[in-house]
Amino acid sequence: MTSLKPVRGTHDLLGEDAWRHRHVVEAFRDFAGRYGFSELATPIFEFTEVFQRTLGETSDVVQKEMYTFEDRGGERVTLRPEFTAGIARAFISGGMAQNVPCKFFSHGPVFRYERPQKGRLRQFHQINLEVLGVPENQADVEVIALASDLLADLGIGDKTTLELNTLGDSESRGAYRKVLVDYFSAHKGDLSDDSKARLERNPLRILDSKDAGDRDLIERAPRMADYLNSVSADFFAGVREGLDRIGITYAVNDRLVRGLDYYTHTAFEFTTTFLGAQGAVIAGGRYDGLIEQMGGKSTPGIGWAGGIERLGMLLEDIPPPPRPLVVVPIGDGAQMLALSLTQELRSAGFRVDMGYRGNVGKRMKRADRIGARAALLLGEDEIGQGVVKIRDLDSGDEITVPLTDVANRLNMYR
RNA sequence: GCGGGUGUAGCUCAGUCGGUUAGAGCGCUAGAUUGUGGAUCUAGAGGCCGUGGGUUCAAUCCCCAUCACUCGCCCCA
Numbered sequence: 001m002t003s004l005k006p007v008r009g010t011h012d013l014l015g016e017d018a019w020r021h022r023h024v025v026e027a028f029r030d031f032a033g034r035y036g037f038s039e040l041a042t043p044i045f046e047f048t049e050v051f052q053r054t055l056g057e058t059s060d061v062v063q064k065e066m067y068t069f070e071d072r073g074g075e076r077v078t079l080r081p082e083f084t085a086g087i088a089r090a091f092i093s094g095g096m097a098q099n100v101p102c103k104f105f106s107h108g109p110v111f112r113y114e115r116p117q118k119g120r121l122r123q124f125h126q127i128n129l130e131v132l133g134v135p136e137n138q139a140d141v142e143v144i145a146l147a148s149d150l151l152a153d154l155g156i157g158d159k160t161t162l163e164l165n166t167l168g169d170s171e172s173r174g175a176y177r178k179v180l181v182d183y184f185s186a187h188k189g190d191l192s193d194d195s196k197a198r199l200e201r202n203p204l205r206i207l208d209s210k211d212a213g214d215r216d217l218i219e220r221a222p223r224m225a226d227y228l229n230s231v232s233a234d235f236f237a238g239v240r241e242g243l244d245r246i247g248i249t250y251a252v253n254d255r256l257v258r259g260l261d262y263y264t265h266t267a268f269e270f271t272t273t274f275l276g277a278q279g280a281v282i283a284g285g286r287y288d289g290l291i292e293q294m295g296g297k298s299t300p301g302i303g304w305a306g307g308i309e310r311l312g313m314l315l316e317d318i319p320p321p322p323r324p325l326v327v328v329p330i331g332d333g334a335q336m337l338a339l340s341l342t343q344e345l346r347s348a349g350f351r352v353d354m355g356y357r358g359n360v361g362k363r364m365k366r367a368d369r370i371g372a373r374a375a376l377l378l379g380e381d382e383i384g385q386g387v388v389k390i391r392d393l394d395s396g397d398e399i400t401v402p403l404t405d406v407a408n409r410l411n412m413y414r
Numbered sequence: 415g416c417g418g419g420u421g422u423a424g425c426u427c428a429g430u431c432g433g434u435u436a437g438a439g440c441g442c443u444a445g446a447u448u449g450u451g452g453a454u455c456u457a458g459a460g461g462c463c464g465u466g467g468g469u470u471c472a473a474u475c476c477c478c479a480u481c482a483c484u485c486g487c488c489c490c491a
Contacts, residue, residue: 008482060489064415082491114489115415116482126491194488210487269491280491307491330449364451372451379449393451 009122020312032105040104042086079111083128092296100133119278130303141242165256168232176227282306324351326367330379
């Protein structure tokens with residue numbers, strides 16, 4: 001144990017941040033439910049090969065960002081760097097191909113060994129959505145619509161824009177890739193060092209290089225749209241038609257690519273300019289080859305992931321946390337009755353806190369500090385008369401009500 | 415992994431052209447107010463000036479390293 005600080009790139013989640021986090025997750029659960037998704041919670045670690053094979057051996061995530069270790073039994077395991085691979089594994093090992101289509105939502109921590117920055121952590125949290133077994137592009141429209149609804153509900157729809165592209169099916173993508181490699185190879189001398197390396201590993205990635213020198217070359221590069229076979233072109237047209245139909249605005253960005261190898265056809269990102277260099281808040285696409293590649297029965301898939309911390313940072317007017325009631329016993333003789341009153345109200349569904357110590361002044365001060373909505377004062381006088389005083393902490397108004405009627409009189413504070 | 419910036423009280427930040435007792439505001443604790451919070455006043459607690467090394471009679475301040483945060487590259491949620 002070298003220190004008592006959290007490990008680099010990890011954070012304790014509490015207070016305001018925890019509330020934002022929870023708000024994002026709850027909104028997500030709500031919309032996932034409305035769209036007919038059910039929850040799937042997979043383990044946060046898997047055998048290393050689950051990620052290695054699916055994300056692509058050459059992707060940065062696999063090459064240098066995974067938390068991989070050998071457990072006590074000698075198994076190579078990895079903390080999940082994303083959700084899709086684990087869900088695909090669960091789909092196969094659970095024999096779910098029998099029950100397609102499957103619509104799953106998930107959320108929780110993911111792990112990548114990266115250099116921390118604003119909006120970039122080593123342990124961060126994602127919300128995740130997957131549709132398995134639906135080849136129709138209706139599913140593409142559906143998952144994008146859900147994301148759009150969620151962002152609107154969170155009040156950040158106008159801070160984000162939807163960018164859309166197609167990578168084509170494997171035939172189209174292969175053909176385009178070849179043309180692209182030829183093109184960039186011919187101009188290799190003008191390429192940045194980063195992009196030269198990408199030429200070998202993942203030539204599509206050159207398209208979203210930020211290097212000023214590359215931009216010019218990219219501007220003149222062949223376009224994906226010109227190399228789509230008719231199936232791929234029709235598929236993409238259908239996605240756009242669907243989005244148009246339900247009023248979702250987007251910008252086609254034919255330089256939008258994906259970092260992970262399993263994507264085909266539709267690729268999309270909801271991006272923002274409010275978070276500095278980390279612009280993507282929700283990103284995803286279609287991965288029709290993934291399940292088969294992992295050894296399952298050929299099953300198309302589409303999904304997305306969203307960064308909870310990034311979304312949380314964009315929230316402005318989050319509803320405030322609910323305010324509790326506070327029971328204030330006055331004098332030792334009131335303790336027991338206050339205790340039973342507190343429990344009774346909790347049973348009735350109220351949020352109730354009762355301080356542990358202190359005189360009335362201290363307890364009232366504490367009630368104020370935790371943002372209590374009202375204080376219930378219970379002392380000798382009240383007990384003698386079988387009543388309790390309810391003090392509204394916003395207005396300062398105080399009313400006296402019979403103990404038997406307290407719950408009813410408190411309904412206005414629910 | 416690469417480059418730039420920053421690290422002083424719980425928080426936001428002053429400060430010392432290197433000099434012996436390091437400050438403010440907010441917050442916290444207690445009291446004024448032993449059956450009533452938010453305001454005010456008073457008092458108090460709380461800092462190895464991120465960590466390790468170097469230079470110096472002397473370092474919180476200068477130098478080096480390291481760690482953390484931060485901005486950009488990279489990568490991506």
